Amino acid sequence: MTRVPLRPLARILEARASGDDPDAIERENKQQRHDEMRDRARQRSEGRLLVLAALFFVAFTTVGVRMGTLSASEAAEPRAQAPGAQIAAARADIVDRQGRLLATNLTTHALYAQPPQMVEPVRAAKELARIFPDLDEERLIRDFTGKRKFLWIKKKLSPEQKQAVHDIGDPGLLFGPRDMRLYPNGAVAAHVMGGTRFGVEGVRAAELVGVGGIERAFDERLRDPAQAGQPLMLTLDLSVQSAVEHVLAGGMQLMNAKGAAAILMDVHTGEIVALASLPDFDPNDRPRPATEGSPADSPLFNRAVQGVYELGSTFKIFAAAQAMELGLVNPDTLVNTTGPIRWGKHRIRDFHNYGKELTVTDVIVKSSNLGTARIAQMIGAERQQAFLDQLGFTKPTAIELIEASGSQPLLPPKWSELSTMTISYGHGLSASPLHLASAYASLLNGGTRVTPTVVKQGPIPTGPRIVSERTSEVSRDMLRQVVARGTASFGEVEGYAVGGKTGTADKPKPKGGYYDDKVIATFASVFPAHDPKYILVVTLDEPVETTGSEPRRTAGWTAVPVAAEIIRRVAPLMGLRPEIEPPAPLGVTLTAN
Amino acid sequence: MMRTLLFVMSTMIVMALGYWAYHENYKTQAVLDDVEDLQRDIGAKRERLAVLRAEWAYLNRPDRLRELAAMNFDRLGLFPLSPEQFGKVDQIAFPEEPDPLSLLPPAEAIDVQAALDMIEDLPASTDETQE
Numbered sequence: 203m204t205r206v207p208l209r210p211l212a213r214i215l216e217a218r219a220s221g222d223d224p225d226a227i228e229r230e231n232k233q234q235r236h237d238e239m240r241d242r243a244r245q246r247s248e249g250r251l252l253v254l255a256a257l258f259f260v261a262f263t264t265v266g267v268r269m270g271t272l273s274a275s276e277a278a279e280p281r282a283q284a285p286g287a288q289i290a291a292a293r294a295d296i297v298d299r300q301g302r303l304l305a306t307n308l309t310t311h312a313l314y315a316q317p318p319q320m321v322e323p324v325r326a327a328k329e330l331a332r333i334f335p336d337l338d339e340e341r342l343i344r345d346f347t348g349k350r351k352f353l354w355i356k357k358k359l360s361p362e363q364k365q366a367v368h369d370i371g372d373p374g375l376l377f378g379p380r381d382m383r384l385y386p387n388g389a390v391a392a393h394v395m396g397g398t399r400f401g402v403e404g405v406r407a408a409e410l411v412g413v414g415g416i417e418r419a420f421d422e423r424l425r426d427p428a429q430a431g432q433p434l435m436l437t438l439d440l441s442v443q444s445a446v447e448h449v450l451a452g453g454m455q456l457m458n459a460k461g462a463a464a465i466l467m468d469v470h471t472g473e474i475v476a477l478a479s480l481p482d483f484d485p486n487d488r489p490r491p492a493t494e495g496s497p498a499d500s501p502l503f504n505r506a507v508q509g510v511y512e513l514g515s516t517f518k519i520f521a522a523a524q525a526m527e528l529g530l531v532n533p534d535t536l537v538n539t540t541g542p543i544r545w546g547k548h549r550i551r552d553f554h555n556y557g558k559e560l561t562v563t564d565v566i567v568k569s570s571n572l573g574t575a576r577i578a579q580m581i582g583a584e585r586q587q588a589f590l591d592q593l594g595f596t597k598p599t600a601i602e603l604i605e606a607s608g609s610q611p612l613l614p615p616k617w618s619e620l621s622t623m624t625i626s627y628g629h630g631l632s633a634s635p636l637h638l639a640s641a642y643a644s645l646l647n648g649g650t651r652v653t654p655t656v657v658k659q660g661p662i663p664t665g666p667r668i669v670s671e672r673t674s675e676v677s678r679d680m681l682r683q684v685v686a687r688g689t690a691s692f693g694e695v696e697g698y699a700v701g702g703k704t705g706t707a708d709k710p711k712p713k714g715g716y717y718d719d720k721v722i723a724t725f726a727s728v729f730p731a732h733d734p735k736y737i738l739v740v741t742l743d744e745p746v747e748t749t750g751s752e753p754r755r756t757a758g759w760t761a762v763p764v765a766a767e768i769i770r771r772v773a774p775l776m777g778l779r780p781e782i783e784p785p786a787p788l789g790v791t792l793t794a795n
Numbered sequence: 796m797m798r799t800l801l802f803v804m805s806t807m808i809v810m811a812l813g814y815w816a817y818h819e820n821y822k823t824q825a826v827l828d829d830v831e832d833l834q835r836d837i838g839a840k841r842e843r844l845a846v847l848r849a850e851w852a853y854l855n856r857p858d859r860l861r862e863l864a865a866m867n868f869d870r871l872g873l874f875p876l877s878p879e880q881f882g883k884v885d886q887i888a889f890p891e892e893p894d895p896l897s898l899l900p901p902a903e904a905i906d907v908q909a910a911l912d913m914i915e916d917l918p919a920s921t922d923e924t925q926e
Contacts, residue, residue, distance in 0.1 A: 303852035309842060386852035444857030445875070697878050771875055780878040 208232055293383065293410050294424045295433035296395070296417075298440040299475075299658055305395055305417070305485075307410075308384045311364050311377040313356040314405065317346045320374030329370045330355065333363060346374075357400060358382055378405045383417075385485045390444050393479045393504040394436070394603065394656055397488035413488065414502070416656060418604040435658040437473035442466065445771045446476040453764030454480055454742065461743035463505035464768060465639040469734045471662045472643060472652035474601070475776065477636075479505040505741065508605045510612055510632040513741075514705030514757070516642075516726045517628035518574045522566055523645055523677045524589045525577045527669045533563045533676055541572040545620045550575050566680045567688035569704065571627045578626030583617045586625065592651065592668050593641040595633050601654045609634045628705055638726050639739040646681070646728045646737070649674040682731035692762040693727060695769045697780020702727025702738075702765070704757035709744070720744050723757035725765045735778060740765040 208231045214224045296305040320326060323346035331339035334356065345353055358380060359367070367375055383398040396415025400408045409425070412418035420434060446464050454462040466476040483489050483501040492500040498509060525531045536559040543550040556570050565573030578586060590596065598609045612632035614621040624630040636654055643652045644665070651665035669677075681701030685693040689704045705724040708716035724741045728734050745760035746753045754760070773780075853859075864873040 302855075303848060306845060306849045306852070308846060308849055384849050384853075386849055387856045388858060390857060441857060444861075448857075448861070695878075770878065774876040774878050774880065779881045 206231065206235065208235075292427060292430035293381065293398075294426075294430050296424075297433045297435050298438050298443075299436065300439065301433075301435070302440045303386055304391060304436065304438070304440065305383060305385050307381045310380050310382045311359045312354065312380045312403075312408070313359055313364075313367060314352065314354050314376055314378060315346065316352055316374050316376060317348070317350055318374070320346060320372055322372065323347050323374070326370055326372040326375060330367070330375075333366045354403075376405075378407075380408055381410060383410050383486075387440065387444070388486070389482045389484045390440065390447060391438055391477070392482040392485050393506070393605075394438060394477055395485045396604065397485040399488075412604075414605065415485075415504075415603050419602045420657070436656050437468075437475060437658050438477070438656060439475050439776070442772045442775050443476040443478065445775060446768055447478045447480070447482070449768045449771055450478050450740070450764065451480055453740075453767065454745075457742055457745035457747055457760045457764065459742040459745040459760070461505055462764075463509065463635050463739075463741045463743075464765075465506050465635055465737070465739045466768075466772065467639045467643055467652075467654060467737045467739075469643045469647040469728060469737050470652070472640060472654045473658070473662075474654055474656050475736070476772070477506050477656065479503070479507075479509075504603070504605050505743065506635050506739075507599065507601060507603055508609050508634065509741075510609060510634050511722045511724075511741070512629050512632050512707040512710070513635070513638050513724050513726075514628040514707035514722070515569045515571075515574075516638060516703045516705035516724050517626065517631075518566055518569065519677055519681060519703050520590065520593065520641070520645070521574050521577045521581065521586070521626040522562055522680065523669055523673050524581055524586065525562070526676060527673045528581065528585070530580045531562050531577065533680065534561050536561055537565055537570075537573040537576055539565070539570050539573045539576075543572060543575060543623070545623070548620060550623060563680050563683060566703070567683050569684075569689050574626045575623035578622050579619070581622070581626075583619060583622040586622050587617050589668075590625070590631070593644055594651075595631065595637055595641065599634065599636050599640060599654055601636060602657050606636070609636075611637060628707060635724065635739045635741045638724070639737050642726050642728060642739070643737045644668050646674055646678050646734050648734075678728060678731045678734060681728060685727075689756075689758045690725060690727075690762045692758065693725065693766045695729070695766050695773070697782070698769055698773050698778065699730040699732055699781075700727050700766065700769060701729070701731035702762075704762060706755065706757045719755070721755045723755065723761040725757050725761040727765055727769070729769055729773065730778075730781070736773075736776070738765055738769060740768065 208228045209224065210227075210231075213227050217224045217227060293307055295303060295307070298304055315326075317323060324343055327339055327342035327346050330342055331337050337355070342355075355375075356363075359377070364377065367377075380400075385392075385395055394415050396417040397413050398410045398417050399413050401411035402409050412421040412424065416434070416436065417424065423429060424434060446466060450462050450464050453459075462478075462480045464476065464478045465474065467474050481501045489501060491497070491502060497503055498505075503509065522531075526533070531537070538558070539552065539556050539560050540558055541551055550571055552571050553569070556564075556568055556573075560568065560570055560573050562573075562577070564570075565577070581589075587596075595611055596613060597611075599606050611634070614625070614630050621630050640652060640654045644650065645668065648671050649669040650667050653665065655662075678701055681703055682699060683701075684690050684703055685700050690702050693700050693702055702725055705722075705726070707722045707724075708718070709720040709722060710716055722741060722743060723745050724739065726737070726739045728737050740761045742757075742761050742764065746755055747759045748754075864871065867873075
């Protein structure tokens with residue numbers, strides 16, 4: 203800064219020469235300098251005020267914005283453990299259609315050891331082996347005295363076991379909290395639940411991963427922390443499921459079967475109310491998959507969803523319904539039942555000789571292979587294939603269980619006329635009982651397609667139409683007559699107007715051909731037939747009924763009584779009131795005897 | 796004079812405001828601690844609730860209920876629900892027409908004296924039956 207002198211010599215001398223007061227120059231200069239200083243000071247303070255104002259503005263804006271976000275955001279969830287657990291341990295509960303618990307979590311502890319911190323490793327190992335008899339003492343001693351710094355000992359401890367380990371008092375034995383999946387109902391609905399195992403394990407927490415059934419299929423949804431508070435609601439009904447399993451287990455024992463499956467489905471929505479497969483397992487202690495033998499013999503195998511079987515005469519109603527839908531026949535059309543039909547080296551025969559001809563209704567009621575094969579001939583391969591495709595027999599079912607994706611039906615490699623005939627009475631095409639249940643529901647609910655589901659969703663829209671309401675009604679009436687006067691007479695349950703079709707199929711040998719004395723007996727039913735509500739499919743694997751003089755294996759003697767008992771037990775549970783069925787309209791009851 | 800008073804007053808106001816601000820601050824911290832405690836409590840209670848729910852479900856599992864019903868069959872005689880157990884409304888008898896007089900409380904009885912007599916008579920009549 204250049205400093206201007208207060209008394210510049212040149213001007214002073216000039217003033218002195220002219221006789222002016224030189225002090226006036228000094229005063230003038232001083233005044234000027236003061237003015238400049240004042241201007242500068244004012245400028246600076248104005249700047250400072252501005253900065254201060256800006257700071258205050260920023261501060262108050264920050265406070266305001268923070269208050270705004272606080273009031274707009276949701277309150278933090280209460281938490282039990284310290285924050286910062288890396289693994290999200292919460293897994294949503296699973297409940298049945300009435301909100302009863304099917305799967306939940308319990309907090310337990312895992313036991314781990316840090317040998318460097320141990321005081322008496324050998325004594326600790328001995329005590330541990332005493333508390334847990336399944337642990338190997340020698341190995342524990344080796345681990346504790348060796349180089350290892352960390353090892354897991356037990357993944358789940360009961361409170362008593364934890365106390366016992368506490369009482370050993372070794373500082374090298376430590377506990378980590380664990381969420382454990384609990385299925386309070388044990389083996390009930392085991393195949394739907396599937397099971398879980400521990401995934402990534404940390405000291406503070408471990409993640410639970412679904413390994414089967416709904417736990418696997420909905421793994422993402424169940425592990426999603428945002429939805430951990432909302433339980434996953436299934437369409438199963440716990441008491442109905444339990445009753446079905448109980449009756450089915452009794453029936454399986456009575457009929458000396460080695461396996462059994464049952465599906466109870468809402469005929470209009472496809473919601474599965476009960477799905478049982480025996481033998482079953484306890485999902486709390488899920489067995490390992492079998493390493494030898496057929497996987498179909500493992501208790502993990504879901505016969506209702508995974509098992510593909512030839513379902514026998516239960517298929518006949520599809521041929522009859524399609525022929526009626528196409529206008530080829532009506533219920534009273536006479537069909538030629540003389541046989542056998544020869545086709546190359548194959549011969550199609552009936553169980554009994556039913557005379558020369560039967561009406562379409564009687565072909566179903568008496569279960570005539572020849573009659574059905576001739577109806578199928580009228581329909582032809584292409585139309586039959588398209589119809590079965592509409593009913594879902596060519597694809598795995600869409601049910602939300604992980605096992606379902608593998609249940610591809612076995613179709614004939616070439617859909618010849620012979621295939622058409624055999625498939626019409628349920629041979630040459632293998633499908634799961636669930637396929638059959640959905641197809642029956644689609645055909646009998648008034649003719650609209652249903653998709654099987656075990657997860658409760660909003661209202662389910664009506665599916666595309668497959669057959670007319672009239673065809674559906676006539677089909678139901680035929681099935682009703684099968685029970686009233688046909689092969690499924692043991693299926694009569696008073697007040698519930700059961701209609702259904704039996705099916706007995708010889709089991710194929712693994713190397714081709716069929717067993718003579720091993721069958722799959724199936725009964726697919728609808729009740730009440732005049733106002734359909736539910737579909738029940740019961741399948742027994744290798745049943746033999748031995749109360750008579752010779753062993754009986756047909757479904758009418760094995761699967762049907764079991765299904766009737768199931769209906770008797772569960773229909774009241776579902777609030778179905780027994781009612782007297784209305785007399786059938788005249789045009790349908792006319793039958794030839 | 797005025798100036799001194801102003802200084803003293805403003806100093807005291809600043810002190811009072813400071814005191815108030817610290818006080819509020821401590822109260823806020825105490826409340827925050829309370830909230831933390833409450834959240835931990837709620838978390839613990841939720842965990843406990845989950846355990847109780849699991850236990851309730853475990854105790855109510857259908858297998859156990861079935862066994863209990865079988866074990867206590869002599870006393871309870873419980874059968875599975877069957878179709879015959881559905882009733883109709885018209886199967887239930889109408890309740891008998893109640894006597895309208897007996898429903899009246901004595902204090903508001905139409906004939907107060909008679910009601911009082913009735914109360915007085917009662918012990919006497921029971922005595923008579925005992926003899």
